[in-house]
Amino acid sequence: MLFGLLGNILTILVVWLRPHMRSSTYLYLSSMAVSDLLILLLLPLDLYKLWRPRPWLLGDLACKLTMFLSECCTFCTILHITFLSLERYMAVCWPITAKTLVTRRRTRALIGCLWLGAAVSAAPVLVMVGVEEGIDGGHEGELDKRECRCTHYAVSSGLLSAMMILSNLYFLIPLCILGLVYSLIGRTLWLRPQSSRKDQSHRHTVKMLGVIVLAFVLCWLPFHVGRTIFSLSLGTYFNLVSSVLFYLSAAVNPLLYNLMSARYRHAVNLLYGHGKFCHILFPRKLTV
Secondary structure, three states, X not given: OHHHHHHHHHHHHHHHHOHHHOOHHHHHHHHHHHHHHHHHHOHHHHHHHHHOOOOOOOHHHHHHHHXXXXXXXXXXXXXXXXXXXXXXXXXXXXXXXXXXXXOHHHHHHHHHHHHHHHHHHHOOHHHHEEEEEXXXXXXXXXXXXXXXXXXXXXXXXXXXXXXXHHHHHHHHHHHHHHHHHHHHHHHHHHHOOOOOHHHHHHHHHHHHHHHHHHHHHHHHHHHHHHHHOOXXXXXXXXXXXXXXXXXXXXXXXXXXXXXXXXXXXHHHHHHHHOOHHHHHHOHHHHHO
């Protein structure tokens, strides 16, 4: 959690404090960093629920909002990776069209739409979850059995099943799109001469995004599989492993940027070198 928080905060600062880093690609990555930050901030609550699932002492509103925020950020991250990959496809395969369509202003507007779409998609969670009396697993003599969980209404009405289908579609459809997009990008770059400086830059960016997508698939596939089979006897243990990978995915992206992008490393060095990062953390000390 600490590693992920520091890495994602640094990613946001690098993009927004270094003007040359505000390309469409890094605008997407900084917005993803915000989503990953929110996911990681929910980790203590998830650990608390594992340690003591009942009684839930934070109230019905906190139960609904935390579950909604987790689902919203999950959808948002998937949408960001998909649209970022489509943007790279436009830049590589249709460069003239991309120069006209892909601008910073439109990218910011599209990112706002992605957040709105993710929030709308996650909205049913506000009805699905709530604080109810636990019906199993309680300790003998335990008086307060309030638990933050899926409500009986969500199960009986079929809302839980519908949301499970939506969640899986949110993973499977983008996965198919990503496979097609990177196949087309790879084919286009393979057929072009490697002497072009712009194509070399595209290759480097696509390699970085390819690693990010691979990490995304490896970390999130068990999470979605675990959701589907949670009712089986192995579901509890599988969900624990998939939850670890889910949070690992939110923490590992800044490390991948650092390993794969010399531009990112250079921007971080400039940020430290000019003291802007320290100025934000300790403004009074630096102004004295």
